[in-house]
Amino acid sequence: MRHSHGEKPIFDGDPLVVADLLSDLTEIVHRLIDRVAAQDVLDAYLLAAAAVQIVEDHLQRDAFAVHRAASYLRDRGTAAVVPDLLGKIATALEIATSSRAAERRAVRWRDTAAILRDAVALQVVTDPSEAAFDSWATAAVRLRGSLPSLDRNLAGAVLRIPSCFRSFDQEPADMVALATRLRLRYSDRGRPIVVLGVRTSGNYLAPLVAAALRDAGFREVHAETVRPGHRLRPPLRALVRSASWRGGRIAVVDDPPETGQSVADVASAVCRAGVPESAVTLLLPLFSDTPPATLGRYDSVTLPYREWAIHDRLETEAVVRSMSALLGRPVHSVSPVPQTGVSRGREHARAVFDVGLPDGEPRRIVAAGAGLGFFGRHALAVAHAVSDHLPRTYGFLDGIVFRDWLPTEQRLRAAGPADAERLAGYVRDRAAALPAGADHAAGLAGRQPAWEAASRVLQRSYGRAGVVLRPVLLDPLIRRLCEVAEPSVVDGATGLDHWFRGATRLYKVDADVRDFANTDLACYDPAYDLAGIDPGSADPAFAESLRREMPCDPERFLLYELVHLWDREREGRPVHRAGARAVQHYLREVLFAGVHAAEDGAVCALDVDGVLESDALGFAMATPTAALTLRALLAHGFRPVLVTGRCLDEVRERCTSYGLAGGVAEYGSVVFHDGAAHDLVPRQGVDAVARVREILAARTDVVLDADYRRIVRAYRRGSGGFHRALPAAAVERVLEQAGGAASHLRVVAGDGQTDFVAAAVDKGTGLAALTARLGADAVAWAVGDTAADLPMLEAATVAYAPGNADEQVRASGVPVLRRRYAAGAAQAAALLIGHRPGACERCRPPAHTARTRTLLTLLDASNAGARGLPVAVVRCLSRAAVSTE
Numbered sequence: 001m002r003h004s005h006g007e008k009p010i011f012d013g014d015p016l017v018v019a020d021l022l023s024d025l026t027e028i029v030h031r032l033i034d035r036v037a038a039q040d041v042l043d044a045y046l047l048a049a050a051a052v053q054i055v056e057d058h059l060q061r062d063a064f065a066v067h068r069a070a071s072y073l074r075d076r077g078t079a080a081v082v083p084d085l086l087g088k089i090a091t092a093l094e095i096a097t098s099s100r101a102a103e104r105r106a107v108r109w110r111d112t113a114a115i116l117r118d119a120v121a122l123q124v125v126t127d128p129s130e131a132a133f134d135s136w137a138t139a140a141v142r143l144r145g146s147l148p149s150l151d152r153n154l155a156g157a158v159l160r161i162p163s164c165f166r167s168f169d170q171e172p173a174d175m176v177a178l179a180t181r182l183r184l185r186y187s188d189r190g191r192p193i194v195v196l197g198v199r200t201s202g203n204y205l206a207p208l209v210a211a212a213l214r215d216a217g218f219r220e221v222h223a224e225t226v227r228p229g230h231r232l233r234p235p236l237r238a239l240v241r242s243a244s245w246r247g248g249r250i251a252v253v254d255d256p257p258e259t260g261q262s263v264a265d266v267a268s269a270v271c272r273a274g275v276p277e278s279a280v281t282l283l284l285p286l287f288s289d290t291p292p293a294t295l296g297r298y299d300s301v302t303l304p305y306r307e308w309a310i311h312d313r314l315e316t317e318a319v320v321r322s323m324s325a326l327l328g329r330p331v332h333s334v335s336p337v338p339q340t341g342v343s344r345g346r347e348h349a350r351a352v353f354d355v356g357l358p359d360g361e362p363r364r365i366v367a368a369g370a371g372l373g374f375f376g377r378h379a380l381a382v383a384h385a386v387s388d389h390l391p392r393t394y395g396f397l398d399g400i401v402f403r404d405w406l407p408t409e410q411r412l413r414a415a416g417p418a419d420a421e422r423l424a425g426y427v428r429d430r431a432a433a434l435p436a437g438a439d440h441a442a443g444l445a446g447r448q449p450a451w452e453a454a455s456r457v458l459q460r461s462y463g464r465a466g467v468v469l470r471p472v473l474l475d476p477l478i479r480r481l482c483e484v485a486e487p488s489v490v491d492g493a494t495g496l497d498h499w500f501r502g503a504t505r506l507y508k509v510d511a512d513v514r515d516f517a518n519t520d521l522a523c524y525d526p527a528y529d530l531a532g533i534d535p536g537s538a539d540p541a542f543a544e545s546l547r548r549e550m551p552c553d554p555e556r557f558l559l560y561e562l563v564h565l566w567d568r569e570r571e572g573r574p575v576h577r578a579g580a581r582a583v584q585h586y587l588r589e590v591l592f593a594g595v596h597a598a599e600d601g602a603v604c605a606l607d608v609d610g611v612l613e614s615d616a617l618g619f620a621m622a623t624p625t626a627a628l629t630l631r632a633l634l635a636h637g638f639r640p641v642l643v644t645g646r647c648l649d650e651v652r653e654r655c656t657s658y659g660l661a662g663g664v665a666e667y668g669s670v671v672f673h674d675g676a677a678h679d680l681v682p683r684q685g686v687d688a689v690a691r692v693r694e695i696l697a698a699r700t701d702v703v704l705d706a707d708y709r710r711i712v713r714a715y716r717r718g719s720g721g722f723h724r725a726l727p728a729a730a731v732e733r734v735l736e737q738a739g740g741a742a743s744h745l746r747v748v749a750g751d752g753q754t755d756f757v758a759a760a761v762d763k764g765t766g767l768a769a770l771t772a773r774l775g776a777d778a779v780a781w782a783v784g785d786t787a788a789d790l791p792m793l794e795a796a797t798v799a800y801a802p803g804n805a806d807e808q809v810r811a812s813g814v815p816v817l818r819r820r821y822a823a824g825a826a827q828a829a830a831l832l833i834g835h836r837p838g839a840c841e842r843c844r845p846p847a848h849t850a851r852t853r854t855l856l857t858l859l860d861a862s863n864a865g866a867r868g869l870p871v872a873v874v875r876c877l878s879r880a881a882v883s884t885e
Helices: 025-037 041-059 063-075 081-097 100-125 133-145 172-185 201-215 234-245 261-272 316-327 373-385 417-433 450-462 465-481 526-532 540-549 554-570 576-591 624-635 648-658 683-697 728-744 763-773 787-795 807-811 821-833 850-859 866-883
Strands: 193-198 221-226 249-253 280-285 299-303 333-336 350-356 362-369 393-397 400-404 499-501 506-508 603-606 639-643 662-665 670-673 676-679 712-717 745-749 754-758 779-783 796-800
Touching: 025 041, 025 133, 041 100, 041 201, 041 221, 041 373, 100 133, 100 172, 100 201, 100 221, 172 201, 172 249, 172 280, 172 299, 193 201, 193 234, 193 261, 201 221, 201 249, 221 234, 234 249, 249 261, 261 280, 316 333, 316 350, 316 362, 316 393, 316 400, 373 393, 373 400, 417 506, 417 526, 417 540, 450 465, 450 554, 450 850, 450 866, 465 554, 465 850, 465 866, 526 554, 554 576, 554 850, 576 624, 576 648, 576 850, 624 639, 624 648, 624 821, 639 648, 639 763, 648 662, 648 670, 662 763, 670 763, 683 712, 683 728, 683 745, 683 754, 728 745, 728 754, 763 787, 779 787, 779 821, 787 796, 787 807, 796 821, 850 866
Parallel strands: 193 221, 193 249, 249 280, 280 299, 603 639, 603 779, 639 662, 779 796
Antiparallel strands: 333 350, 350 362, 362 400, 393 400, 499 506, 662 670, 670 676, 712 754, 745 754
16 A cells, blocks of 8 residues: 555455454454455455454463453552562463463464464555465465364454554554654664554554565564563563564554553563663554653654544545545535534544535535444444434445534433433344344453443442452352343443434434444443433433333343443543432332332431442442331331432432432431422521632632532542542631621531531421421431431430441430441331331332342442441352352
């Protein structure tokens, strides 16, 4: 391909269109033979590289997940000696647990495939028309013939999709450009060059760089790959040392680095093998103009984003040629639409054009990167399968897919039950049109499929022990919960922000972007798409409508909701409210059926944080133990109410979910009853709170929680996304600035926030107001754990505190129970009703399936705090034993 970027098509032959990109080695080899027969140079290269990648991953597999544990510890700042020791242990385990004969057969097979891959790579970067298809066909058939000699698990192993040619818009021409820049800097063609690709993308990029260097006259060029966090295998260590001793260079290539840690890990491994740092050069395509700081110590050759070949393919003249080729007739005109230009960041490039079609109809069309070869042509498989739900797709050419553009003002801002039929209909139609032969995600442990991400979320409940428990205990349980009877190719991006409202229907966009993306989360369960539409929906009726349109068990639905929310959390989007709602909806469905609040029962008041709820999952969540406590109180004719510092909307959501009579929010500032809110703060308090809000809003180091309207909740951002309370000195300065208004305020300091509350209200006054609205004479029973709860506890006839109560509560004389958190609330309820919640016929929850019991056990891990984790682990082990019987 001796041409400047984008001057001619990458490939014009009979196309390979694949719906399920997670192919196994056997499928890859059969497709390779087909592509060679079709004289499809590009896809033949991609498939040959995929075959080599699968075997190399097998040869350097993560024995017993030790490398994953080492990476986890390294990311959390553990002393380097510990992860390094684990890496050595992993290498020893790999050697000890492998069959030498099977390994030798795999190495021979890999070497044969690599020779074919490198031969095809040379034609990709030079002239595909000169390809030796006959010899390639012979090599490919030989690979197929030797497949039975490989380990059965290897023959069925699934490829890792390269980000470079799937999620990013890199092309072979970009690797030629990097090779050219390296050649200009180090022009001695007699010295060896070892091109090390950082797997996975490096497995596809390194051979192209090496081929371009060979084409430029370099006599000794090697293309090898390394997985970050793994030691170099002995033959590779010898190769890089030999090359450096002879004055050669070790060139490390990967897809565009974000933090640069993977590239740095490989470069460091090369240096530890005996190569001087001065002999290492990094070949870096970049989304920015400069490499990450972590790579600053190394020599580097860069290709900034603005110089990638994709941009030539989005120029007006290139779009004219492409659209004319796709339509079979010349288009009348193509003009770019201002302010809708090429995207930036770690996403596909795109540009929008007004196009005059051959029939005279003007259309606004978006040209967007979709990936290279059959990785990108996957967009056509999806468009054909669910065309009724998508904008019109004109075709795919040279890594670009062309579709109708949908204006931003048509983006779906909100959806209600009336939209559920269309939204769920897309998921249902897609599942029917794109069935998969197998659930490949079930075997992707260590590659963060959706079920493994769900396990990571639930791991948080077990504290540090979760790191050990997850691979051996949680993963098998969650994988079984996520088993799907009829696997299909899912969308992965069904959230409301991926929908547009047309005149008569809804349109889905990005339908082919996230299903096999660099963001992982592989899944073949259509329930994953259903849960992703509005995870943790603020509209319970909408969520119920979705489930009615496409029924699925509540366990899978909740787990997938948590995965989608975790994914949004990775992007920096707030999810704590949605996560709490998702769990509330689940607990309501499986635990609260058949119970209702009595109209005249005795009032029971409960604090929320530290009593009913835990934040072990990263958001406030009632444990099943807490839910059973509320159910028991309701079933025995009591009227439980919530009394909390949390905002009104959160109290409303919880009361609605659990069928409670009402609640007190924002430390007594407002009560919720009978579907309505009733403010209690007098005018002076309102003005004082407004003054503090004004003062803090002017500060750049303070964040105000907009959900709180009657108090001011302020915090500082801490490391890792955690919140921190304001320093005492900062609080004093705020009160000084407030002047006379400060006398109408009190400050409630928490671990993660500082609250400014009107002095005229507290939990006691709020509870009194709510009790009056309920028509009750008194509060029969209350449970709280902090000083802010004391007014509520004093107002109750009987009061208790769980074992995690603070010193002020302990000093008040309120009985402090032995059990902590939700387990303490359950103990207090047992003293009131005379038995453990759920132990009698009246308050026993509905009979549960084994699936429900398993998930309830996992969600309940934090019910007694850190001290209760040993019991939680035992319960989890019991569930694992039962589920395997």
